[in-house]
Amino acid sequence: MEAVLGLMVILLGVSHGVETHCDGRQDGAQCYGALGGTVDIQLMGSTSEIPRYQLLKNSLKILDVRNNYIVIYNTIAHRSSFFPSNGTFRINNLSRNDSGDYTLETSDSDGASSGVQTLQLFIQAPVSSVLLVSECLSQGEMRVSCSSEGGDSPQYSWALDGRTLTDAELLSGNNKSNNIILKQQVSGHLVCSVRNHVNSVSKEQKTCSFINCTSINGTQILGWVHADSNSLCIEPTTEPTPVTLTAVGTSWFIIGLKAAVVILSLSGIWIWFTWKKKTILEGPAVPEKVESPDNSVFMIEMSPCSNT
Ligand SMILES: *[C@@H]1O[C@H](CO)[C@@H](O)[C@H](O)[C@H]1NC(C)=O
Ligand SMILES: *[C@@H]1O[C@H](CO)[C@@H](O)[C@H](O)[C@H]1NC(C)=O
Ligand SMILES: *[C@@H]1O[C@H](CO)[C@@H](O)[C@H](O)[C@H]1NC(C)=O
Ligand SMILES: *[C@@H]1O[C@H](CO)[C@@H](O)[C@H](O)[C@H]1NC(C)=O
Numbered sequence: 332m333e334a335v336l337g338l339m340v341i342l343l344g345v346s347h348g349v350e351t352h353c354d355g356r357q358d359g360a361q362c363y364g365a366l367g368g369t370v371d372i373q374l375m376g377s378t379s380e381i382p383r384y385q386l387l388k389n390s391l392k393i394l395d396v397r398n399n400y401i402v403i404y405n406t407i408a409h410r411s412s413f414f415p416s417n418g419t420f421r422i423n424n425l426s427r428n429d430s431g432d433y434t435l436e437t438s439d440s441d442g443a444s445s446g447v448q449t450l451q452l453f454i455q456a457p458v459s460s461v462l463l464v465s466e467c468l469s470q471g472e473m474r475v476s477c478s479s480e481g482g483d484s485p486q487y488s489w490a491l492d493g494r495t496l497t498d499a500e501l502l503s504g505n506n507k508s509n510n511i512i513l514k515q516q517v518s519g520h521l522v523c524s525v526r527n528h529v530n531s532v533s534k535e536q537k538t539c540s541f542i543n544c545t546s547i548n549g550t551q552i553l554g555w556v557h558a559d560s561n562s563l564c565i566e567p568t569t570e571p572t573p574v575t576l577t578a579v580g581t582s583w584f585i586i587g588l589k590a591a592v593v594i595l596s597l598s599g600i601w602i603w604f605t606w607k608k609k610t611i612l613e614g615p616a617v618p619e620k621v622e623s624p625d626n627s628v629f630m631i632e633m634s635p636c637s638n639t
Contacts, residue, residue: 363528458482
């Protein structure tokens with residue numbers, strides 16, 4: 332049951348997309364809705380004392396409320412709702428056609444107009460993803476290009492370690508350009524945020540740092556790289572990163588293998604000579620020390636000499 336509810340919540344979440352809210356009580360308000368998303372437009376505060384009001388979109392009636400009797404017209408009825416308790420009009424699954432002028436007309440009990448207010452609704456495609464492409468230049472400057480996918484009218488902004496990038500840190504561009512060059516020695520976590528009126532998405536990138544180390548494949552790395560690339564180095568002097576840990580683990584494994592091979596061959600040789608000596612001892616008596624496990628290796632070396 333809970334799983335089914337959870338699934339329903341996920342499905343609803345997907346179909347509603349991005350949700351935006353707008354205060355449309357001021358005449359001339361500008362409201363933004365996300366393509367495929369939901370917008371809640373607050374048309375008025377309390378509706379209880381207003382006998383009649385209508386909402387028109389580009390002069391076409393879409394909502395008519397008379398003595399708390401609500402009619403939403405066909406064009407939009409299947410994907411909108413009105414909450415008289417707080418005067419909010421909601422439109423789901425927004426399409427580009429929903430943009431336009433929305434006019435609220437209120438009337439008094441005699442039917443005379445008591446007020447007209449208009450708001451503009453704009454529909455924007457939400458920003459779906461951000462791509463950061465960066466390059467460390469020879470003197471440690473960093474060229475970064477930020478681009479976004481999907482969003483209408485994307486606006487870019489940059490932050491370094493949580494605060495806005497200043498002009499003093501930039502060689503080219505400003506805090507709103509999508510292509511910038513950071514000065515040398517500017518370091519930290521760089522974040523590019525892309526926003527429009529309906530959502531915002533951001534992406535992080537470490538700045539360049541100077542490294543001089545040996546890479547995993549044995550080549551020398553000397554120069555400015557993204558700090559992330561430090562994981563490419565094998566540097567025994569620094570604290571082990573996961574990569575160097577693997578390398579250490581591998582070398583211990585190889586040492587262990589070599590030791591096992593040496594021990595195995597030594598025991599093989601010992602067994603062979605013990606067997607050979609035994610056959611010699613069974614032949615003509617040769618004065619020989621009493622064999623003891625401690626000097627067995629010594630005897631291995633002696634035996635071939637005594638044979639020649
Ligand atoms: C208005 O009421 C509806 C239904 O209770 C609610 O979903 C919505 O968030 C409310 N909006 C505001 C602006 O209070
Ligand atoms: C949303 O609207 C589009 C067309 O604008 C339609 O193809 C789609 O089925 C609608 N989705 C839902 C969940 O109503
Ligand atoms: C962005 O840079 C401009 C100057 O280029 C500056 O006036 C503005 O305050 C900066 N924005 C922020 C949020 O720091
Ligand atoms: C060695 O590794 C570095 C960094 O990972 C790379 O740039 C370079 O091309 C590699 N060289 C070879 C010969 O694979």
